[in-house]
Amino acid sequence: MTSIPEAKAPADEVVLEAIGLTKHFPVRRQLRDLFSNRHDAVHAVDDVNLTLRRGQVVALVGESGSGKSTVARLLAQLYPRTGGDIRLHGVSTKVKSGSAFRQYCARVQMIFQDPFASLNPVHTIRYHLERSLQIHGNAGDDLETALHELLERVSLTPPERYLDKFPHELSGGQRQRVAIARALGAQPEALLADEPVSMLDVSIRLGVLNLLRDLKERLNLAILYITHDIASARYFADQTMVMYAGRMVEGGDSETVTQSPAHPYTRLLIESAPDPDRLAGASEAAGEERGNGEPPSLIHPPTGCRFHPRCPVAMPRCSTDLPVPLEIGDVPGHWAACWLYDKAEVAS
Ligand code: SF4
Numbered sequence: 001m002t003s004i005p006e007a008k009a010p011a012d013e014v015v016l017e018a019i020g021l022t023k024h025f026p027v028r029r030q031l032r033d034l035f036s037n038r039h040d041a042v043h044a045v046d047d048v049n050l051t052l053r054r055g056q057v058v059a060l061v062g063e064s065g066s067g068k069s070t071v072a073r074l075l076a077q078l079y080p081r082t083g084g085d086i087r088l089h090g091v092s093t094k095v096k097s098g099s100a101f102r103q104y105c106a107r108v109q110m111i112f113q114d115p116f117a118s119l120n121p122v123h124t125i126r127y128h129l130e131r132s133l134q135i136h137g138n139a140g141d142d143l144e145t146a147l148h149e150l151l152e153r154v155s156l157t158p159p160e161r162y163l164d165k166f167p168h169e170l171s172g173g174q175r176q177r178v179a180i181a182r183a184l185g186a187q188p189e190a191l192l193a194d195e196p197v198s199m200l201d202v203s204i205r206l207g208v209l210n211l212l213r214d215l216k217e218r219l220n221l222a223i224l225y226i227t228h229d230i231a232s233a234r235y236f237a238d239q240t241m242v243m244y245a246g247r248m249v250e251g252g253d254s255e256t257v258t259q260s261p262a263h264p265y266t267r268l269l270i271e272s273a274p275d276p277d278r279l280a281g282a283s284e285a286a287g288e289e290r291g292n293g294e295p296p297s298l299i300h301p302p303t304g305c306r307f308h309p310r311c312p313v314a315m316p317r318c319s320t321d322l323p324v325p326l327e328i329g330d331v332p333g334h335w336a337a338c339w340l341y342d343k344a345e346v347a348s
Contacts, residue, residue: 013054013188015087015222016075016108020084021048024071027299034141042298044070046246047084052190052222054179057213059225059237059254065295067246068226075224076110077101106136109183112302113195119167125151127165132185150181154211167318173204177211185213190222191215198227209236224313226244230266231273242266245296245306252334261329262336265307305339317338341344 024041045067050060060068070319073079075086077095085092087108095101112118119128129147133139139148150157154177154203167175176196183191193212197205213236225237233254240257242250242265250263261267293310296302302309308318318339326341328334 012056013052015054015089015279016052017087017286018048018050018071018075018084019087021074021086022046022072022083023074023079024082024194040299043246043301044298045074048246050241050249052224054154054222055216056239057216057223057225057237059227059233059240060243061240061270062225062243063228063232063295065298066243068243069194071243072110072194074110074225077104078110078190102135102218104263107188107191108192109186109188109197110180111183111191111193114199114287115172115179116167121167124164124166128182129180129185132182136186138185138187147283148218151182153215154178154181156181171204172200173208176200176208180211180215188221194226195228196225197232198229205232214237229273230258230269242269245301246298247306248337249307250256250336252328252331256331256334263338264313264332264334266312312315313340
């Protein structure tokens with residue numbers, strides 16, 4: 001195991017990187033397979049690259065089963081990786097348990113989708129926050145003041161109204177704020193937020209996203225925002241990356257990716273998003289662009305481009321050649337893994 005680097009990152013500094021990150025889950029072997037050499041695996045994540053910087057939000061967008069939550073769990077070191085690397089401040093880092101894992105968690109905290117499941121129902125809010133402060137050595141000389149500060153930071157005020165409540169006595173939004181406060185108790189540099197608002201009422205989602213954005217700015221946090229809702233990525237994230245069937249297919253600044261999507265799958269995601277303005281102006285052409293079918297099996301993923309069985313503009317090479325990331329147009333940093341943007345293809 002590589003030791004955890006001590007230095008804190010300055011503004012905009014790279015905190016956490018995934019480089020060629022890969023995760024295959026072995027599939028339990030069937031009786032018939034015992035007599036063969038078959039070792040099937042779910043190809044959940046393949047060759048994913050992403051960079052989290054201080055003071056920036058990166059959205060990872062995709063439908064269920066695209067591998068985006070697995071990426072978050074790999075970055076949190078909750079799963080061992082099959083291949084690739086995770087670098088914390090440029091240092092390759094692999095931790096499993098014990099003090100090394102705790103040191104890593106102090107720098108990289110995860111927020112889960114279901115705040116009710118992530119809080120222990122038999123313990124008060126005080127217990128959850130005290131534990132976080134004490135485990136990470138951040139209680140200071142005055143525990144009560146530290147608890148109040150944590151709750152104030154997530155806008156649960158006055159703090160004394162919440163400290164001795166149990167999770168079931170709070171609303172979904174308040175519980176997610178407590179989960180965020182607990183993560184802040186570690187004084188992390190990076191937050192991995194896995195669908196943090198998808199289980200909340202629509203009316204309170206914006207408040208929690210605004211809170212995360214405020215924390216990003218005030219505490220200079222690096223945030224990974226996992227979501228299936230590409231519209232919220234535009235609102236909340238600086239960069240947006242799109243995942244399909246375990247692979248990254250498009251990336252760039254959020255405005256460009258959501259307003260000028262290049263990859264046919266990103267266009268499909270945007271066409272499927274419930275946006276009243278867009279639906280009012282939806283054209284037949286947009287309908288023609290819409291891909292059909294279901295996501296593919298990740299045990300035997302399609303060869304070439306994994307989107308080719310659903311892609312309305314697939315070409316012969318798409319079923320055989322794996323697309324590489326290609327730059328799009330004049331917007332720096334905008335890329336798509338799609339043969340439509342291969343200059344040789346365009347010229348022919
Ligand atoms: Fe469609 Fe081919 Fe592009 Fe894949 S590489 S998205 S199949 S055009």
